[in-house]
Amino acid sequence: MFKKFWLDTIYALAFILVLAFIVTQAFAFKIFDVFDPIGDAFKDMESTDIVFSQLREDPLAEEDLILVNIGNLNRQGIADLVNIINAAEPRVIGMDMFFPELKPDTLGDLALSYAFSQVENLVLVSKLEQPNDNNTFDSLALSHEIFSQYGESAFANFITGAADQDDIKVCRTFAPKEYANDELQYALSVKLSYYMDSVKTMNFLERNKEVEVINYRGNIFDYGATEAPITYFALDWYQVYDGQFAPELIKDKCVLFCFLGSELGDRKALEDKYFTPLNANYAGKGHADMFGGVVHANAMSMILSEDYVDQLGDNITYIIAIILLYINVVLFVFIYKVMPKWYDGLTKLIQLIEASTLFTLGLILFNSYSFKVDTTWMILGVLIAGDALEVYFGVVKNLFTKEGRKELTQVKKL
Template identity: 80%
Template sequence: MFKKFWLDTIFGLLFILAIGGIVSQVFAFKVFDVFDPIGDAFADMESTDIVFSQLREDPVAEEDIIMVNVGTLNRQGIADLINIINAAEPRVIGVDLFFYNQKKDTLGDLALQYAFSQVENLVLVSKLLEPNEENSFDSLATSHPMFNQYAETAFANFITGAADQEDIKVCRTFAPKEMVNGEIEYSLAVKLVQYMDSVKAQKFLDRNKDVEVINYRGNIFDYGATEAPITYFALDWYQIFDGQFAPELIKDKCVLFCFMGAELGDRIALEDKYFTPLNAKYAGKAHADMFGGVVHANAMSMILAEDYINEMDDYLEYLLAIVILYLNIIVFVFIYKVMPKWYDGLTKLIQLIEAFALFTLGLVVFNVYNYQIDNTWMILGVLIAGDALEVYFGVFKNLFTKEGRKELTQINKL
C-alpha cells in the first residue's frame, strides 16, 4: 500500500507535466486568443507592476540628472538651448534626438554644429539595426557626420516586444551594451553614467547581464498627466530661454535633451512614449505614461544608486515549480485515498490559500530585496494539481485496469 501511494504521486506528477506541456504548446500557437479579451487586458502586466505603481514609497528626487524638453524647436532653437545650458558647465550633455540629414535651413545646421563643437562631453544617440543570428547587430544608424563628429554615440533602443509603432510599447528592461560589427556600443544610460561615475558604470557592466530590469524611480513633473512620483527635475525650452533656472543647478550634472511633448504636461503627444510599471493602470493600460528620455534617466539612476534588480534563473524557477507541484500532489493523493469525501473542498481551499501566499511572497521579496521571481509556473501548478489528479485517477489510471475499461465500454440501464 505504501509503495502504491508513492507510485501514484510519481505517475501523477508525470501525467500533470505531460498535460502541461501539451497545453503550453497549444497556447504557443495562440489558438484561443480570439476568445480571450480578459487575457488581452492582462497580457502586458506583470505582478511586480503592483509593487512599482502601488506599494513602493516615493523615492527622493534625483539630483544628478536634469531633463530638458526641446518641444518642437527647430535646429537653431535646439542649438540656442545647448549653448545656454553648456555655459553652466554640465558634466555631460546627452541628446536623445536624431539629426539624420542636413536641412535646407543651412544656418540652423551650422548653428547646431557649432553648439555641439563647444560641448566638452557630448553623447548623441544611435539606433541598432539589422539584428543577426549571432545575437549582435549588423549596422548602426546615427546622426549626420557634421553633427556626430563632436560626440560619442550610444544606442537608444529599448526592449518593448512591440513589432511596430502601433503596438503597445511596454518597457521594463534594457540591454546595457550590444555588439555592432564586432565593436561594443553602449546604451545611452550606461554611456552617460560613464561620464558621471566610471567606477559605478563598470560595476554595473561587470554584472555581465545581456538584459537588465529597470528599477524605476519616478517621472517628471507633468502637470497631472501621470500619477507616478516626481523624481526628475525637468526644464521646458521656454524656461531656459527666459532664464528661469539657476546655473548652479546645471553645473557638474548630466543634462539630457529629449522630446517630452510640445511643452511639459502635453497629454496629446505620443511620440517616443512608453508604458512602464509605474503606470497607475497596471492592467488594461490606456495611456502611455513616460517619454523615452525619462526611461533612460531611470536606468541611469539605478546604475548611479547601485540599486539593481536581480532575477531568479529560469532553471531554478522551473525546479521550484516542479518541487511545489510534487509536494501538493503528495498532499492531494493522501486526501484522495484517506478522505475521499473531503477531496474537492480541501484541495480547492489549499489551492486558493497557497496561490495567494505564493503571489504575495513574490511581491514581498521583490519589494524588500529587489529580487524578482517569476512564480507563474509555481502558481499554475498549484491551481491545476487538484483537478488534474482527478483526471489521472478517474480517467488515465482506469484506462490501464481491466475493470475500468469494461465500465467504459458498457452502458448500464438507468
C-alpha cells in the same frame, strides 16, 4: 501498497507536465486568443507592477540629472538651447534624438554643429539595427558626421516586446551593452552614468548581465498627465530661453535633451512614449505613461544609486515550480486515497492558501529586497494540480485498467 502510492505520484506528475506542455503550446499558437478578452487585459502585466505603482514609497528627487524638453523646435532652436545650457557648465550633455540627414536649412545645421563643437562631453544616440542570429546587430545608425564628430555615441534601443508600431510598448528592461558591426556599444544611460561616476558604472557593468530590469523611481512633473512620483526635474524649451533656471542647477550635472511633448504636460504626444510598471493602470493599460528620455533617466538612477534588481534565473524557477508541483501531487494523492470525501474541499483550500502565499511572497521580496521571483509557473502548478489529478485518476488511469474500460462501455439505466 506503499510502492503503488509513489508510482501514482510519479505518473501523475508526468501526466500534469505533459498536459501543461500541450496547453502552453496551444496558447503559444494563439488558439484560444479569440476566447480570452480578459487575458488580453492582463497579458502586459506582471505582479511586480503592483509594487512599483502602489506599494513603494515615493523616492527622493534625483539631483544629478536634468531633463530638457526640445518640444517641436527646429535645429536652430535646439542649437540655442544647447548653447544656453552649455554656458552653465554641465558635466555631460546627452542628446536623445537623431540627426541622420542634413536639412534644407543649412544655417540651422551649421548652428547645431557649432553648438555641439563647444560641448566638452557630448553623447549622441545611435540605433541598433538588423539583429542577426548571433544575438548581435549588423548595423548601427548614427547622426550625420557633421554632428557625430563632436561626441560619443550610445544606443537608445529599449526592450519592449513590440513587433510593430501598433503593438503596446511595455518597457521593463534594457540591455547595458550590445555588439554592432563586431564593436561593443553601450546604452545611453550607461555612457552618461560613466561621466557622472565611472566607478559605480563599472560596478554595474561587472554584473555582466545581458538584460537588466529597470528599477523605476519616478517620472517628471507633467501637470497631472500621470500619477507616478515626481523624481526628475525637467526644463521646458521656453523656460530655458527665458532663463527660468539657476545656473547652479546645471553646473556639474548630467543634462539630457529629449522629446517630452510639444511642451511639458502634453497629453496628446505619443512619439517615443512607453508603458512602464509605474503606470497606475497596471492591468488593461490605457495610456502610455513615460517618454523615452525619462526611461533613460530611471536606468541612470539605478546605476548611480547601485540599487539594482536581481532576479531568480529561469531554469531555477522552473525547477522550483516542478518540485512544488510534485509536493502538491504527493499531498493530493494522499488525500484522494485516504480522505476521498474531503478531496475537493481540502485541495481547493490548500491551493488558495498556497497561491496567495506565493503571490504575496513575490511582492515582499521585490518590495523589500528588489529581488524579482517570477511565481507565475509556481502558482500555475499549484492551481492545476488538484483538477489535473482528478482527470488522471478518473480518466487516464481507468483507461489502462480492464475494469475502467468496461465501465466506460457499459450504460446503466437511470
